[in-house]
Amino acid sequence: MIGADEVGDDERGSVLPLILVYMLLGIALTLVCANAVSLFTAQKRTDALADAAALAASDGFEIVADAGGARIRLDPALARRQAEEVLAVSPVDAHLAEITTPDPSTARAVVATTWHPVMLSLFVPDGVALYAVGTSRASLAG
Structure with missing residues (x-):
């Protein structure tokens, strides 16, 4: 059995590079997850x-x-004006890209915004364009 006194100096510190690599991997994974959650929430x-x-x-x-x-x-x-009023009071920095009325009782709104990463925005300086489409139909009851 080899004792602690018999271990050579060339074996000391060999775990340190592994610890550093795993720490960097953990930090990178944390940043990716934080940005993915931020993107999902923005969408x-x-x-x-x-x-x-x-x-x-x-x-x-x-x-x-x-x-x-x-x-x-x-x-x-009137439909455009009312949709723009909703966007004006929204805390999200978005704009109305398009509003259409495909039939006399349906309104379709396209909203656009830009998402910027929470951390490491150096890799995505212009952000990511996000679009969403909402459709609503008015009807007379009875």
Whole structure:
């Protein structure tokens, strides 16, 4: 059996490089996970904001009465104005990329924002563009 006195000096400190490599790997993994969670959260916020903008836009309708009964018709200008008001009070720095009314009772809002990494933004200096689409339909009950 080899005792502690018989171990040569060339074996001392051989664990130190392994510890350093594992510490660097742990730090890199922590940074990647933190940025991934931040990106996921930013996309979910953008999705929620697009849904809120579309919901507000679908409230911009007029009730039209004709011989066939009452129906609703979305006013595109009013729908855009209401969607922009939702974005104006939002804590997220986003803008309304597009709002469309594919039919007289449906509003579709496209919201765009840019995500910047929490840490190490040196690797992604311009950020990542995020887009979300929200659709809402207004209807008359009864």
